[in-house]
Amino acid sequence: MDVDPGANAGYMVAAYVVTAVIVAGYALVLWRRVRKGSQEAREPGSQGTTGSPAL
Amino acid sequence: MPDLHAARRAASRGLILIAVGLAGLAGIYILALRFTPVERFQGLPQKIFYIHVPAAWSALVAFSLVGIASALYLWLRDPRLDLFAESAAAAGLVFSVIMLTTGPLWGKPVWGTWWEWDARLTFTLILFFLFLGYRALRSALVDPLERARFSAVVGILGFVLVPFVHLTVYLFRTVHPQPIVLKPSEPSLPWEMLRTLLASVGVFTVLLIGFVATRYALGKMEQIKGADDGR
Amino acid sequence: MGRASVGEFFRVALAVAAKDIRVEHRSRTALVAALAFAVLTLVIFNFARDAASLSRDAMAPSVLWITFAFSGVVALNRSFALERENAALDGLLMAPVSRGALFLGKYLANLAFVFAVEAVALPLFVLFFGVDIGGAVGGVIGVTVLATAGFVAVGTIFAAMTVRTRLAELMLPLLLLPFMLPPVTWAVQATARLLSGRPAGEIAGWIRLLGLYDLVFVTACLLVFPSLMDE
Numbered sequence: 156m157d158v159d160p161g162a163n164a165g166y167m168v169a170a171y172v173v174t175a176v177i178v179a180g181y182a183l184v185l186w187r188r189v190r191k192g193s194q195e196a197r198e199p200g201s202q203g204t205t206g207s208p209a210l
Numbered sequence: 211m212p213d214l215h216a217a218r219r220a221a222s223r224g225l226i227l228i229a230v231g232l233a234g235l236a237g238i239y240i241l242a243l244r245f246t247p248v249e250r251f252q253g254l255p256q257k258i259f260y261i262h263v264p265a266a267w268s269a270l271v272a273f274s275l276v277g278i279a280s281a282l283y284l285w286l287r288d289p290r291l292d293l294f295a296e297s298a299a300a301a302g303l304v305f306s307v308i309m310l311t312t313g314p315l316w317g318k319p320v321w322g323t324w325w326e327w328d329a330r331l332t333f334t335l336i337l338f339f340l341f342l343g344y345r346a347l348r349s350a351l352v353d354p355l356e357r358a359r360f361s362a363v364v365g366i367l368g369f370v371l372v373p374f375v376h377l378t379v380y381l382f383r384t385v386h387p388q389p390i391v392l393k394p395s396e397p398s399l400p401w402e403m404l405r406t407l408l409a410s411v412g413v414f415t416v417l418l419i420g421f422v423a424t425r426y427a428l429g430k431m432e433q434i435k436g437a438d439d440g441r
Numbered sequence: 442m443g444r445a446s447v448g449e450f451f452r453v454a455l456a457v458a459a460k461d462i463r464v465e466h467r468s469r470t471a472l473v474a475a476l477a478f479a480v481l482t483l484v485i486f487n488f489a490r491d492a493a494s495l496s497r498d499a500m501a502p503s504v505l506w507i508t509f510a511f512s513g514v515v516a517l518n519r520s521f522a523l524e525r526e527n528a529a530l531d532g533l534l535m536a537p538v539s540r541g542a543l544f545l546g547k548y549l550a551n552l553a554f555v556f557a558v559e560a561v562a563l564p565l566f567v568l569f570f571g572v573d574i575g576g577a578v579g580g581v582i583g584v585t586v587l588a589t590a591g592f593v594a595v596g597t598i599f600a601a602m603t604v605r606t607r608l609a610e611l612m613l614p615l616l617l618l619p620f621m622l623p624p625v626t627w628a629v630q631a632t633a634r635l636l637s638g639r640p641a642g643e644i645a646g647w648i649r650l651l652g653l654y655d656l657v658f659v660t661a662c663l664l665v666f667p668s669l670m671d672e
Contacts, residue, residue: 163255163319170258170315171239174265174308178235178417181304182228185424189221192431284668336619343616350606355671360602363665364616367595370661374623374654 217430224424234413258316264414265308272302277369280362292358297425303341340368457546471519479512479562502632516554517596540667577635587651588628594662595620
């Protein structure tokens with residue numbers, strides 16, 4: 156029996172939105188870290204030492 | 211410092227690849243939502259399939275990369291392999307979180323429950339815990355050599371574990387949709403759905419490569435700067 | 442490898458195991474803690490169960506294995522803690538012993554601990570849950586030995602790693618959980634069938650899986666253990 160195509164649209168929307176947020180969010184995190192790394196490199200001696208970045 | 215410039219350029223390239231992936235993801239959204247037929251029995255939630263499966267694919271690939279890099283590290287002791295494993299594990303964690311969130315969102319309307327202890331969802335959870343444990347262990351260890359060795363051991367053992375979890379999939383009767391694409395005979399998906407799925411897998415692969423490459427370059431940058439400061 | 446060194450290998454392993462068991466026997470803290478935990482778990486399950494809704498028989502195998510799994514982790518946690526407290530591990534490492542023999546010794550000692558806990562927990566379980574174990578005793582013991590041998594191998598590796606970290610008591614279960622899932626779930630399946638008197642043919646498959654898991658992981662752990670003990 157065919158299901159009403161409009162039903163349960165909320166779940167689909169939620170999944171698509173959550174995925175976009177997670178992917179874009181991680182991309183943003185990486186982008187900001189790269190930018191931070193590039194800027195600090197231009198100021199000699201300002202960079203403290205780090206271990207591996209957390210994420 | 212030439213090395214630092216090279217690393218920064220590599221990071222920028224990685225970011226560009228991620229941007230391409232993001233654009234691709236938008237394209238997939240449009241493709242899946244507007245240009246792919248609605249599945250008869252599950253309705254709209256079935257479209258989560260085009261996100262969930264490629265995310266699972268990327269998570270599994272990332273996990274394999276961690277396993278292989280870990281084994282190679284223990285053999286060759288090249289710190290770049292350790293950095294690569296760390297980068298792949300970070301990306302894998304991201305994709306397994308996507309799996310874990312989209313899975314129940316798909317399951318609830320289609321099966322009636324948010325969670326089923328069926329083999330495939332359990333596999334998702336195991337993968338997530340393996341990635342999480344890998345990261346937790348790394349952040350708990352201070353000495354870089356010890357951290358590299360120990361997390362390599364976890365990476366290898368986790369990689370060995372996966373086939374056993376996969377075996378369990380076929381031993382339990384499961385609520386999860388049966389594999390319809392990777393059957394030995396021809397796939398039973400209609401073409402429009404298959405092409406959307408394959409396109410999405412491509413996009414998620416691009417995202418995976420972008421994430422790993424950027425994270426790797428970032429790690430290199432931090433290492434070089436740490437070395438520059440006389441540590 | 443000459444016959445002399447194979448004999449030496451096992452002699453060293455047994456010596457290490459004997460030492461660990463002797464040390465634990467004197468202080469008995471790990472054993473007592475794990476036993477108390479097992480008893481507590483059984484008692485709680487007995488009282489928490491709503492007699493009307495869930496039959497004892499349905500729950501029994503799961504309860505047994507939850508008890509075994511948790512108390513096993515408690516026992517494992519303590520095993521390397523003793524070393525850390527006494528800084529005995531460094532002394533061991535300075536001796537010219539094969540790393541593999543060292544692992545085997547630790548593994549055997551941990552097995553002895555966990556088996557001891559299970560040997561007490563099983564009769565208590567039969568008692569508290571009124572399980573008609575009858576002729577299935579041999580089978581249940583066999584399944585228990587096989588499954589335990591699997592996760593204790595991986596647990597020995599992780600205990601060696603996490604003893605050096607902060608939050609060690611949390612890290613060990615986190616890392617070990619994915620590796621316990623396959624053997625424990627198979628053991629529950631096999632135990633359930635044994636207790637309900639299913640024919641041996643149905644159970645053989647699970648036994649084979651457990652055996653395969655043991656073989657693969659004991660080998661893998663033997664191979665990676667030396668990397669943990671590098672200088």
